[in-house]
Amino acid sequence: MADMEKQYNWKDVESRVYKAWEESGYFSPENSTSGEGSGQFSTIMPPPNANGRLHAGHALDMTLKDILTRYWRLKGKRALFLPGADHAGFETQVVYEKQLEKEGKSRMEMDRESLYKGMYEFTLENKQYMEDDVRALGASCDWSREKFTLDNDIIEKVRLSFVKLYEDGLVYRANRIVNWCTKHQTSLSDVETESEEREDMLYYIEYGPFTIATVRPETIFADVAIAVHPNDARYSEHVGKTVTVKTPIGEQELQVIADDYVDPEFGTGALKITPAHDGNDFEIGKRHNLPMPETINAYGKLTERAGKYAGMNIAQAREAVVADLESMGLLKKKEAYKHVVPFCYKCSRVIEPRIMDQWFVKMESFAKKALEALDSKKIDFLPGNMEKIFRYWMENTIDWNISRQIVWGIKIPVWYGEDGAIHLPKRQKFLLARHGESEANRDKVMGAQNDVALTDTGKEQALELAKSLKSAGISKIVHSPLSRSKESAQIIASELGVSDIEEWSDIAEVNAGEFAGKPIEGKNVLEAALESKDGEKLADLTKRAQAVIERMRAVDTEGTVLVVGHRSFTSVLMSVWAGRNEKYYTADRRRFTFENATYKELEVLIAPKGEGLTEETDVFDTWFSSGQWPYLALGYPDSSDFKTYYPTDVMETGADLIFKWVPRMVFMSAYFTGTEPFKTVYFHGMINDAKGQKMSKSKGNVLSPIELVDEFGADALRMSLVIGNPAGANMALSKDKVKAYRNFTTKIWNAARFVSMNWDESLDVWNASLSAEQQSLFDEFSAAKKSIEDHIQNFRLHLAGEELYHYFWHTFADKVIESQKAAMMGEDSAQKASALKLLGTLLKEQLILLHPFMPFVTEELYQNLPFADKKEFLMIESL
RNA sequence: GCACCUUUAGCUCAGUGGUAGAGCGUCUCAUUGACAUUGAGAAGGCCAUAGGUUCAAUUCCUAUAAGGUGCACCA
Numbered sequence: 030m031a032d033m034e035k036q037y038n039w040k041d042v043e044s045r046v047y048k049a050w051e052e053s054g055y056f057s058p059e060n061s062t063s064g065e066g067s068g069q070f071s072t073i074m075p076p077p078n079a080n081g082r083l084h085a086g087h088a089l090d091m092t093l094k095d096i097l098t099r100y101w102r103l104k105g106k107r108a109l110f111l112p113g114a115d116h117a118g119f120e121t122q123v124v125y126e127k128q129l130e131k132e133g134k135s136r137m138e139m140d141r142e143s144l145y146k147g148m149y150e151f152t153l154e155n156k157q158y159m160e161d162d163v164r165a166l167g168a169s170c171d172w173s174r175e176k177f178t179l180d181n182d183i184i185e186k187v188r189l190s191f192v193k194l195y196e197d198g199l200v201y202r203a204n205r206i207v208n209w210c211t212k213h214q215t216s217l218s219d220v221e222t223e224s225e226e227r228e229d230m231l232y233y234i235e236y237g238p239f240t241i242a243t244v245r246p247e248t249i250f251a252d253v254a255i256a257v258h259p260n261d262a263r264y265s266e267h268v269g270k271t272v273t274v275k276t277p278i279g280e281q282e283l284q285v286i287a288d289d290y291v292d293p294e295f296g297t298g299a300l301k302i303t304p305a306h307d308g309n310d311f312e313i314g315k316r317h318n319l320p321m322p323e324t325i326n327a328y329g330k331l332t333e334r335a336g337k338y339a340g341m342n343i344a345q346a347r348e349a350v351v352a353d354l355e356s357m358g359l360l361k362k363k364e365a366y367k368h369v370v371p372f373c374y375k376c377s378r379v380i381e382p383r384i385m386d387q388w389f390v391k392m393e394s395f396a397k398k399a400l401e402a403l404d405s406k407k408i409d410f411l412p413g414n415m416e417k418i419f420r421y422w423m424e425n426t427i428d429w430n431i432s433r434q435i436v437w438g439i440k441i442p443v444w445y446g447e448d449g450a451i452h453l454p455k456r457q458k459f460l461l462a463r464h465g466e467s468e469a470n471r472d473k474v475m476g477a478q479n480d481v482a483l484t485d486t487g488k489e490q491a492l493e494l495a496k497s498l499k500s501a502g503i504s505k506i507v508h509s510p511l512s513r514s515k516e517s518a519q520i521i522a523s524e525l526g527v528s529d530i531e532e533w534s535d536i537a538e539v540n541a542g543e544f545a546g547k548p549i550e551g552k553n554v555l556e557a558a559l560e561s562k563d564g565e566k567l568a569d570l571t572k573r574a575q576a577v578i579e580r581m582r583a584v585d586t587e588g589t590v591l592v593v594g595h596r597s598f599t600s601v602l603m604s605v606w607a608g609r610n611e612k613y614y615t616a617d618r619r620r621f622t623f624e625n626a627t628y629k630e631l632e633v634l635i636a637p638k639g640e641g642l643t644e645e646t647d648v649f650d651t652w653f654s655s656g657q658w659p660y661l662a663l664g665y666p667d668s669s670d671f672k673t674y675y676p677t678d679v680m681e682t683g684a685d686l687i688f689k690w691v692p693r694m695v696f697m698s699a700y701f702t703g704t705e706p707f708k709t710v711y712f713h714g715m716i717n718d719a720k721g722q723k724m725s726k727s728k729g730n731v732l733s734p735i736e737l738v739d740e741f742g743a744d745a746l747r748m749s750l751v752i753g754n755p756a757g758a759n760m761a762l763s764k765d766k767v768k769a770y771r772n773f774t775t776k777i778w779n780a781a782r783f784v785s786m787n788w789d790e791s792l793d794v795w796n797a798s799l800s801a802e803q804q805s806l807f808d809e810f811s812a813a814k815k816s817i818e819d820h821i822q823n824f825r826l827h828l829a830g831e832e833l834y835h836y837f838w839h840t841f842a843d844k845v846i847e848s849q850k851a852a853m854m855g856e857d858s859a860q861k862a863s864a865l866k867l868l869g870t871l872l873k874e875q876l877i878l879l880h881p882f883m884p885f886v887t888e889e890l891y892q893n894l895p896f897a898d899k900k901e902f903l904m905i906e907s908l
Numbered sequence: 909g910c911a912c913c914u915u916u917a918g919c920u921c922a923g924u925g926g927u928a929g930a931g932c933g934u935c936u937c938a939u940u941g942a943c944a945u946u947g948a949g950a951a952g953g954c955c956a957u958a959g960g961u962u963c964a965a966u967u968c969c970u971a972u973a974a975g976g977u978g979c980a981c982c983a
């Protein structure tokens with residue numbers, strides 16, 4: 030072979046090798062394995078938020094998942110690593126708003142459409158960067174299957190999920206106190222707030238015959254009652270009566286109520302009740318049917334109700350009210366008081382509890398489902414203690430607020446009548462079918478837009494299809510102008526007794542230009558069209574499909590619509606429906622199995638009709654969509670991918686998502702698919718800096734994975750992220766560590782270089798026999814290999830990586846190579862052949878074993894070394 | 909307050925029922941012979957503390973201490 034450089038130069042290798050892999054199509058499992066019976070491995074990329082660049086945590090995500098995917102691919106499984114991107118609703122909007130602020134703009138001044146459009150462009154741009162970063166790490170994910178949470182079909186399915194939950198009584202709209210962020214102008218769920226101990230003043234105020242203690246004197250204008258404990262003898266004379274209290278803006282009448290909630294030991298044992306601005310007071314207010322006036326508005330300003338304080342913010346109002354109370358002699362005392370305050374996890378502003386109409390998911394039955402999945406051991410948690418945390422949380426759920434008052438997200442599909450009645454969209458079901466066998470199908474020529482008739486078999490198939498659809502509630506049948514479609518439709522219509530038949534010219538088969546009527550020869554109609562001079566082009570097809578979708582949205586019928594179309598165009602229609610990039614239409618076409626007289630289901634939401642309906646403007650909490658990701662990304666409910674790759678094998682994600690994401694996936698999956706979304710959930714910890722400090726921009730200790738790849742190579746970064754990093758633990762990442770594994774890539778490179786330098790093409794190396802001593806060296810490797818594989822299969826990647834490292838460096842390089850040097854460089858050709866065989870075999874085996882961890886350097890060496898029986902890529906070797 | 913985690917070499921961390929390992933750092937030596945992005949060698953740890961189980965504990969159990977994380981905490 031050509032002389033190798035003394036050092037491995039990843040900058041020349043990585044992008045070239047990745048491109049070759051990607052273009053080979055071997056990231057798609059159907060291409061990388063031949064056998065159907067080989068089993069499958071699947072994992073879904075936790076959609077990285079499409080609002081920035083890849084960070085170290087993502088890099089770890091990608092690395093761990095890719096190691097598993099590559100390992101199982103080498104083991105011969107159909108291994109799918111499905112890439113995705115998340116619009117990340119609130120997160121992205123916050124990032125985008127910051128950018129707007131820098132430009133001196135505010136989202137409050139922008140209309141919904143331009144704001145959405147701006148964020149869409151912003152997100153797509155970042156999504157592109159993110160994907161480049163994922164490629165740079167060597168992730169062997171199948172880009173032809175990539176999904177985005179704002180793909181059209183995902184949006185529709187998420188909205189459909191909501192409609193189904195509504196129909197099943199599992200979501201409801203309620204006027205309830207929620208967490209409100211005054212900066213971001215949206216409500217937040219319980220997991221989107223953080224809390225912190227803060228020190229505030231506790232003010233004791235004379236309040237009629239009572240003294241009450243409060244940290245929020247500015248809310249007294251919204252007080253409606255004073256509560257005491259039912260057994261508190263001090264106050265029993267007042268209970269049930271009304272008292273008059275003084276405030277700086279005049280007197281107000283308050284009811285005195287008794288409620289168990291009040292702790293007679295705390296403060297004065299008398300509690301002012303402000304239902305609009307405090308969660309507990311709200312509960313008490315509901316129990317006692319109290320009015321709930323508001324004195325703080327959505328922006329955290331005092332309302333008209335506060336008289337002269339109106340318009341002040343909370344801090345100003347508090348100061349002013351306290352000063353006035355003091356001068357009126359009503360302030361009895363004040364003391365420093367430590368308590369825990371919830372705040373917005375993005376801007377750290379104190380959460381203002383606020384009463385709003387919001388949509389909630391009932392958690393009780395969902396939590397039960399999640400716990401059942403745990404009890405029946407359907408999901409393994411790594412590390413195991415995470416299961417306890419999950420369990421605890423599931424046993425203490427509160428209903429999940431899924432309404433967000435932002436524009437970046439999927440709109441909640443609800444309309445309200447003038448009377449406030451709730452109207453849901455209509456679920457319109459379409460069955461996209463293919464005509465029966467045509468003469469062209471029979472003769473294996475391209476039908477395309479040629480008008481060929483059905484064969485007798487085709488007629489029978491159509492009849493069979495009709496019979497199978499008897500209970501499908503078909504009320505309308507649509508066909509193309511081509512007779513194979515029209516004939517099929519007529520057969521079905523007459524069998525089902527459907528009279529509403531319509532011809533849609535734009536669902537005709539793809540125009541394959543000069544290839545129409547020609548023998549198929551391994552090409553399909555779509556591929557032929559793209560190759561042909563005068564056939565349809567992708568852009569034309571997209572346009573045509575979009576027009577069909579418009580028509581579908583306008584359909585008005587009682588039951589299900591059967592669309593009798595053609596194989597290639599219907600597949601394009603489904604790709605366009607899913608919002609797929611045009612370059613993947615042909616990949617999709619290959620994946621869809623549209624046999625004659627079979628169909629796929631498509632459900633579309635059609636806006637309710639009626640006078641004066643107003644559409645809901647709130648969007649879903651982003652976890653409502655990402656919580657459904659494992660099955661939606663795989664094409665739930667009836668795609669072949671869903672059937673093949675779901676449930677997935679492993680979900681690998683950050684420990685911080687134990688509440689936010691993981692439970693939602695578990696219970697949504699249990700509900701919609703009846704099964705768990707993954708068999709194992711593997712949590713990784715935080716990636717910290719070299720000293721174990723959290724990386725943050727303000728500390729300036731952020732290590733960018735992409736810069737590290739640039740400086741030391743992706744393989745080195747991958748190894749340094751994996752080794753010494755067991756499940757659940759945080760890890761410290763330093764440049765020195767990455768550098769150490771960069772040295773390891775050099776070591777591998779030079780060991781291979783040495784063997785290659787001494788290779789002798791004139792010897793029959795691969796048929797040489799090994800001495801007993803050499804055999805025992807080989808056996809030593811086999812033992813190491815077994816142990817390494819055992820570690821990988823049990824998710825102990827940190828140990829597998831470490832053992833690989835040690836075996837290669839300190840056994841293979843230090844011991845085995847040294848022991849064979851004399852023979853390899855000596856004159857005895859038999860001994861030389863034996864030595865080369867031992868070294869060559871061990872090298873090849875190790876490259877395969879190392880490949881999941883260090884894909885680039887191993888692939889490059891594999892391509893350049895004189896191994897026997899080489900595959901096209903190391904990536905598809907067998908282990 | 910409750911739960912969970914951590915405590916091992918100077919630093920960051922793996923690991924193990926039979927007195928311990930990595931990376932970096934430190935010290936010494938080696939440079940035409942695959943590799944100085946290297947090699948050879950060295951120093952450095954009663955594995956937080958106290959009990960218990962065991963023939964044997966750094967490893968299992970209990971308690972304590974320190975640190976961390978999460979949850980809940982009422983005016």
